[in-house]
Amino acid sequence: MTNSQNTTLAVVAHGRDDVRVERIPLVTPGADEAVVRIAFGGVCGSDLHYWTHGAAGESILREPMILGHEVVGTVVQAAADGSGPAEGTAVAVHPATVVATGERYPEDRPNLSPGGTYLGSAARIPHTHGAFSERAVLPSRMLRALPEGLSLRDAVVAEPAAVAWHAVSRAGSVAGRRVAVIGAGPIGALIIAVAKRAGAAEIVAVDMVEGPLERATRLGATSTVVATDADAIARIDADVVFESSGSPRGLMSAVRAAARGGRVVMVGLLPSGEQPALISLAITRELDLVGSFRFAGEIDEVLEALADGSLDASAVVTHEYAVGDSLEAFAMAKDSAASGKVIIAF
Incomplete structure (x- = not known):
């Protein structure tokens, strides 16, 4: 498909069950913005929520919005102010923007900025457009040059892998420990790969269906448990449990799977509002319940690990489609x- 100079093909959410592949105007870049020819984009759960529900949690679509925040590509027009990578550089994208609101948060944890924005998010009006497009205008500070030897296709998992990397860092050291991962979808699968790299002695993957469990095994899980087997979950006795299903039952399974004095890292985003939880069991076992939200600067470490082969995430990507599909x-x-992870080729 050919582009005119001032338009680009993009994947745009207009509302519930209304996502269109359409040609839209390409915005004029600011002095600190670059134009990136997008090569690949990974479909995230938030993209699916905007498609199926017209909202992702409390972020409700109120105007058409370009989807997508897991993207890689090549700079075709560098930022006019000289910041960021030069033209021709292959890049991954860190999709977050810190916005000062006066509210407190730890300065070394910018992912907790209460006024922060994310590519492809309807949390604010106007919405923050994503980058599922043949060309995208992006702030140069978001761009990370790929290390030598890392292909764009292999780098497409960098953003979700950074989420997994951050989650594992929230667990403390997992070296030599027994780890369980509840929910072996793309994020859970990447947590398994990162935990393996970090030296976990055992990794137990838990999921409802066989496909994710098979992929989990290829990525480093040493054993698997079907999520409906409550007795098997209770016997896991893990030092660290990662809850990545984003469901109340998954969180209950995580608490049951944790050893006394263990830690549960809550990665999957549960629906807003009150949720059932086994708090009494968490208290009597003296469990540490720890939240993990997006990531800070871990994407740089992920890119290096993907490039040097110490992080093998190849089994996460299972399907590739052209942008028209x-x-x-x-x-x-x-x-x-x-x-597992489905990617779109632009």
């Missing part, structure tokens, strides 16, 4: 039994 890509990504 984006709706088919979304449908496949929604089927967790059949797919």
